[in-house]
Amino acid sequence: MQHRKRIPPAEAIQYLDSLLQDLHGQPESVTAANACGRVLAKSIVSDVSIPAFRRSMMDGFAVQAEDTSSADESSACTLRIVGTSMPGNGWTGNLQSGEAVRVMTGAPVPEAADAVVPFELTSTLPAGVRISSPIAAGKNVSEIGEDIRSGQQLLDAGRSLRPQDIGLLSATGCSEITVIRRPRIRLIITGSELLPAGTRPHGHRVADSNGPMLEALVSRDGGTSLFHGITPDDPDSIRELLEEGLRDKADVLLVSGGSSAGDEDFAPDLIAQLGELPVHGISMRPGAPAGIGRIGNCPVFLLPGNPVACLFAYDMFAARAVRQLGGRPQQWPYRPIESTLLKPLHSAIGRLDYARVRMSEEGIVPIAISGGSVLSSTTIADGFVLIPPETDRISAGDTARMWLYGG
Amino acid sequence: MQHRKRIPPAEAIQYLDSLLQDLHGQPESVTAANACGRVLAKSIVSDVSIPAFRRSMMDGFAVQAEDTSSADESSACTLRIVGTSMPGNGWTGNLQSGEAVRVMTGAPVPEAADAVVPFELTSTLPAGVRISSPIAAGKNVSEIGEDIRSGQQLLDAGRSLRPQDIGLLSATGCSEITVIRRPRIRLIITGSELLPAGTRPHGHRVADSNGPMLEALVSRDGGTSLFHGITPDDPDSIRELLEEGLRDKADVLLVSGGSSAGDEDFAPDLIAQLGELPVHGISMRPGAPAGIGRIGNCPVFLLPGNPVACLFAYDMFAARAVRQLGGRPQQWPYRPIESTLLKPLHSAIGRLDYARVRMSEEGIVPIAISGGSVLSSTTIADGFVLIPPETDRISAGDTARMWLYGG
Numbered sequence: 001m002q003h004r005k006r007i008p009p010a011e012a013i014q015y016l017d018s019l020l021q022d023l024h025g026q027p028e029s030v031t032a033a034n035a036c037g038r039v040l041a042k043s044i045v046s047d048v049s050i051p052a053f054r055r056s057m058m059d060g061f062a063v064q065a066e067d068t069s070s071a072d073e074s075s076a077c078t079l080r081i082v083g084t085s086m087p088g089n090g091w092t093g094n095l096q097s098g099e100a101v102r103v104m105t106g107a108p109v110p111e112a113a114d115a116v117v118p119f120e121l122t123s124t125l126p127a128g129v130r131i132s133s134p135i136a137a138g139k140n141v142s143e144i145g146e147d148i149r150s151g152q153q154l155l156d157a158g159r160s161l162r163p164q165d166i167g168l169l170s171a172t173g174c175s176e177i178t179v180i181r182r183p184r185i186r187l188i189i190t191g192s193e194l195l196p197a198g199t200r201p202h203g204h205r206v207a208d209s210n211g212p213m214l215e216a217l218v219s220r221d222g223g224t225s226l227f228h229g230i231t232p233d234d235p236d237s238i239r240e241l242l243e244e245g246l247r248d249k250a251d252v253l254l255v256s257g258g259s260s261a262g263d264e265d266f267a268p269d270l271i272a273q274l275g276e277l278p279v280h281g282i283s284m285r286p287g288a289p290a291g292i293g294r295i296g297n298c299p300v301f302l303l304p305g306n307p308v309a310c311l312f313a314y315d316m317f318a319a320r321a322v323r324q325l326g327g328r329p330q331q332w333p334y335r336p337i338e339s340t341l342l343k344p345l346h347s348a349i350g351r352l353d354y355a356r357v358r359m360s361e362e363g364i365v366p367i368a369i370s371g372g373s374v375l376s377s378t379t380i381a382d383g384f385v386l387i388p389p390e391t392d393r394i395s396a397g398d399t400a401r402m403w404l405y406g407g
Numbered sequence: 408m409q410h411r412k413r414i415p416p417a418e419a420i421q422y423l424d425s426l427l428q429d430l431h432g433q434p435e436s437v438t439a440a441n442a443c444g445r446v447l448a449k450s451i452v453s454d455v456s457i458p459a460f461r462r463s464m465m466d467g468f469a470v471q472a473e474d475t476s477s478a479d480e481s482s483a484c485t486l487r488i489v490g491t492s493m494p495g496n497g498w499t500g501n502l503q504s505g506e507a508v509r510v511m512t513g514a515p516v517p518e519a520a521d522a523v524v525p526f527e528l529t530s531t532l533p534a535g536v537r538i539s540s541p542i543a544a545g546k547n548v549s550e551i552g553e554d555i556r557s558g559q560q561l562l563d564a565g566r567s568l569r570p571q572d573i574g575l576l577s578a579t580g581c582s583e584i585t586v587i588r589r590p591r592i593r594l595i596i597t598g599s600e601l602l603p604a605g606t607r608p609h610g611h612r613v614a615d616s617n618g619p620m621l622e623a624l625v626s627r628d629g630g631t632s633l634f635h636g637i638t639p640d641d642p643d644s645i646r647e648l649l650e651e652g653l654r655d656k657a658d659v660l661l662v663s664g665g666s667s668a669g670d671e672d673f674a675p676d677l678i679a680q681l682g683e684l685p686v687h688g689i690s691m692r693p694g695a696p697a698g699i700g701r702i703g704n705c706p707v708f709l710l711p712g713n714p715v716a717c718l719f720a721y722d723m724f725a726a727r728a729v730r731q732l733g734g735r736p737q738q739w740p741y742r743p744i745e746s747t748l749l750k751p752l753h754s755a756i757g758r759l760d761y762a763r764v765r766m767s768e769e770g771i772v773p774i775a776i777s778g779g780s781v782l783s784s785t786t787i788a789d790g791f792v793l794i795p796p797e798t799d800r801i802s803a804g805d806t807a808r809m810w811l812y813g814g
Contacts, residue, residue, distance in 0.1 A: 166619045198577055
């Protein structure tokens with residue numbers, strides 16, 4: 001990074017947002033069973049009413065409420081039982097005054113009836129059903145369209161579907177739902193020293209951690225990873241993977257490793273040749289070697305090989321693109337809380353710092369770490385505090401905002 | 408429900424917890440790539456150190472710090488460049504005082520060097536590298552085990568794995584991870600009036616909404632649904648499905664519909680015959696016909712056919728079992744907030760009520776609905792407020808706890 005001026009994070013985001021403003025999520029059709037958690041691409045209007053018929057809300061007797069108007073303990077009314085209405089199998093007769101129809105919850109209420117008296121308020125006699133208190137017209141009857149009217153807008157475009165939404169859509173006869181396609185995120189993990197993730201490290205080689213971590217982050221943000229394994233620090237291989245990513249119609253390219261300006265950092269020059277790389281070197285720690293550019297319309301992110309820097313740069317920049325292309329809000333899925341910082345955090349004016357912290361009963365405790373590249377700092381931590389560029393410290397006793405990793 | 412005393416929700420949970428106390432999640436092995444969001448069944452101890460060798464944290468020159476101790480602008484030290492150490496391909500020579508080795512980030516630092524001077528603090532001359540300020544011993548060198556020591560406990564049993572955990576495990580050579588198997592939840596959706604989900608409703612028949620909703624809820628809570636389609640209200644069919652669920656080694660049975668005491672409510676008697684059903688009829692609204700029992704060691708939940716009651720009874724009772732059997736905390740995934748209730752909520756002493764509400768700028772607004780069975784009330788709502796059995800109202804102006812549906 002020796003030959004570049006570092007760019008403020010806010011400017012990096014400004015460039016990113018200018019790239020993203022012309023990009024939109026693409027629609028695809030999925031079955032309702034696969035739609036939970038997906039983002040609606042189009043608002044949904046019901047073309048049916050629910051209920052579609054007058055439906056009993058109780059097990060009881062469908063009656064004409066008027067027949068019960070003067071009923072009381074001393075002078076109960078007794079109605080003749082003329083039939084039974086079952087769910088899916090209604091009574092087809094013509095109810096008259098003085099008559100009642102046994103009706104189960106969910107069954108149609110006969111047309112001439114206007115109330116259902118629950119079983120527990122009745123007793124059955126040889127002569128019929130005895131009702132000893134009046135019932136109001138409409139009681140325990142769901143009217144047509146009470147839940148949903150035909151033509152009603154059920155759910156708005158952009159909504160992330162909840163379990164009950166899936167229930168509602170299923171009830172209205174929606175079997176296919178148009179959601180925003182998961183953005184396709186091509187991962188290019190570079191490093192001649194890397195062994196495939198999960199390989200026991202040996203010699204001077206290390207096992208890849210960024211590939212599996214980025215796959216999990218992309219999935220969390222609603223994207224699909226395209227990852228075909230690590231690649232050595234070799235300009236021809238990296239160029240081939242960038243071009244392959246475009247041929248595969250990736251929506252975003254993530255390049256991890258080789259992002260700096262060292263001897264084996266080929267990706268920056270390649271991206272600049274194939275497209276543009278106006279953001280390279282950002283005032284943040286860790287993550288200074290990160291970069292943002294594009295090849296054609298495809299945003300490209302340079303993520304440092306250092307796994308903590310990779311995580312932070314992904315969350316700061318790439319997550320924003322993945323979420324927006326999937327129709328999701330740009331905000332992090334981390335929950336913020338405000339609490340007292342128990343030990344000071346130091347940074348430098350002009351630099352954004354990512355401080356891993358724990359939560360204690362008393363407040364926020366920074367994690368003492370010797371190096372910024374220590375991935376275990378992010379697994380020991382409960383979350384992080386950002387020290388913004390405008391300040392060089394947050395003092396002990398100050399209120400700080402902590403973002404909870406959760407999970 | 409006419410012939411039963413309703414059980415307080417707290418007693419229902421007490422019975423449920425007595426069922427659950429002898430049940431535990433079962434382990435299974437998954438690849439790291441599939442482990443994010445899963446719950447660790449066993450604590451993980453690293454059998455490697457990371458870094459496993461002294462690693463450079465910068466692109467620069469590995470030196471003996473002592474050589475730079477008196478360097479300043481007017482009297483810089485110049486060191487002879489004797490080699491290059493690349494990531495995965497270290498320099499194998501023997502560094503002497505007065506010498507420097509070019510080293511890239513991630514590459515091994517020669518044994519006799521104890522600091523890395525970043526390129527930007529050096530200039531390269533024909534005679535070697537010029538360094539004009541002293542560097543401290545240890546600077547920019549990651550020591551062996553700085554991130555992880557061999558034998559160190561990395562992650563505790565019971566942890567829900569985060570993206571960075573997957574990165575850490577991948578880096579230590581873990582390719583298979585022992586997590587708690589997703590509990591298998593058999594769904595039995597009954598109702599002669601039901602059409603398969605997504606069918607356009609017609610006549611007196613309605614399309615199933617509880618099946619797809621429960622599948623989504625079970626998935627949210629970390630379980631796997633076993634659902635083979637709806638079944639009519641017929642005791643032989645329901646008995647066969649209960650027995651089949653046990654043969655399939657389901658961890659939990661969920662029965663939706665036919666849970667009350669009407670003519671076609673066969674499930675309660677069948678469960679009592681095959682096992683026990685001590686909880687049937689609970690003081691809650693909606694959801695009073697819900698029940699909890701067991702067949703053998705398998706918890707069985709009766710969920711009302713009314714979809715709002717089904718959602719509430721699932722969340723109150725079944726979710727607790729699904730989450731615990733999957734090794735997850737029993738708490739809801741809904742986030743609680745406290746705010747001012749803007750209109751009163753009415754209930755009855757002794758009854759737990761589920762009031763759907765919206766969030767406005769000013770506070771919590773109950774949703775005006777005509778019927779408790781209106782599923783759209785849960786899709787219009789931002790969340791819900793519970794009115795506990797001890798009280799019959801929450802007054803306007805009171806602070807209430809609202810649970811956010813999220814999504």
